[in-house]
Amino acid sequence: MRLVFNLAWLALLVFLVSTWPLMPDLVGAPHKALPRDQHMAVMLVVALLCPWMATYGALLLARRAPGLVNLPYRDHWLAPAHREQTLTDMGGRLAVLGLGLLALFAGLHYRELQRAQPHWPQVPPEVWTAGAVAQGLAFAVWLLALMRRFNRLPAVASPPPVRHGSRSTDLVWRESQLMxxxxxxxxxxxxxxxxxxxxxxxxxxxxxxxxxxxxxxxxxxGRMVTEVHGDRLVWRFGWLPWPRWQVDLDDIVAVEPARSRWIEGWGIRFASDGMLYNASGTQAVRLALRDGRRLRLGSHEPRELIRSLQGRIAGR
Missing domain, CATH: 1.20.5 (Single alpha-helices involved in coiled-coils or other helix-helix interfaces)
Structure with a gap:
């Protein structure tokens, strides 16, 4: 995949340089147009810098300063024993991300070219809109695949959980937080x-x-709702059925109070110790799951949430 990315990167640079003379004297909307040479210089710098930062730069950062990388379970995946394997995996994934950036820059440049060359094949506005939506969806799929790959530690053999099929499904505790x-x-x-x-x-x-x-x-x-039922923990955002998650109480082995830093933001976030789901504030509850995952749920009442879980989870 890296070879494909490198060839596509070279093709983009050749495309930019070879079409330089075909650009108009002023490029862009009338109120913010740039002279052709300035516009092309900016495009070349961006086309060189952004793909490098998203691929080779990110790998270099992970190798030289792993503490600055925002990756779930960073201490495990970037430990010396696993770092090379992780970087090899990340290299292929980042190359895919880089290809998306190259396609974006090529599309933006061709859009300016077709304005200056009306006799060229003209791409309808609807196609540009559909392309932007497709790129957004592709990035979401890429991010979900990355989350699925690194959001859990390798499984460790353990006894199968004891399932309490007779547990009640009644609501035990509920909290709703506006974002x-x-x-x-x-x-x-x-x-x-x-x-x-x-x-x-x-x-x-x-x-x-x-x-x-x-x-x-x-x-x-607009809000985050957390519910503890007799058999499961459920949390969701907004007023729609999705996005929504749930964990069987038999799969939770430990709970403890925690905090989130303001720099980690709010919403759904990667964090060094697993996923973070937070609506506002910095108080949270950390959950350790049987499959090795860890996650934090933001809460304005962390003690009440812990109290409602204690005695019902596998690690009670």
């Missing part, structure tokens, strides 16, 4: 869009998607 950081960002956006729509009703058709985006984000991520 204040998200709401604080979206509120000004909603107000700004509302002012723009009221000031220029004729532009309403172009702004309806921007107006609907904050509502959609709040609906999907």
């Amino acid at each position: 204040w950081p998200l709401l604080a960002v979206l509120l000004p956006v909603s107000v700004g869009v509302g002012i723009a729509l009221s000031a220029s009703p004729a532009r309403g058709q172009g702004l309806w998607m921007l107006a609907a985006l904050p509502a959609l984000l709040v609906l999907v991520f």
Whole structure:
């Protein structure tokens, strides 16, 4: 995969240099256009620097300064005994990410070229939109595959868990937390869009998607709900059935209070000790699972959450 990435990288640079004379004297929208030479210089720097940072630079950072890498179970995967195998695996995955960046830069450059060369095959606007959506979905799939690969430690042989089939499924404890950081960002956006729509009703058709985006984000991520049932722990975001996770109480071997740093952010995050699910604040509860995974759940009432789990989990 690295060979494919290197060849594609070289092809992109050749494409940029060979089409330099075909660009117009001013490139870009009228109010922010750049002279051709400046635009091409910026494109070359970006096309060289960004793919390198996403691939070889990231591997170099993981090798020289593993403490700066945000990878689940970083201390295990980047320990001297596993580092080379991890870097080899990451090299192939980062090459795929780099190919996505190269496709993005090539598309952006060709879009400017087709504006300057109207006799060339013209790509309809719908195709550009579909391409952007496809790239976003491809990145989401890449991220999920990375999460699945590194979000659990190698399995260690252990006795099979004792399942308590007679446990009640009744709700034992529940907490709902609003995601204040998200709401604080979206509120000004909603107000700004509302002012723009009221000031220029004729532009309403172009702004309806921007107006609907904050509502959609709040609906999907606006709160975090944590529930302890007699047989399982369930947590989800927003007011829709998804995204949602659950863990059988027989698969939890330990719980303890924990904290999250503000720099780790909120929402769904990779962390050095496993996944972090947090809506606001820095208080959390750390769970150790039977398969080796660890995760943290943000909570404004961590003691109550721990108390509701103690006596019901496998490690009681």
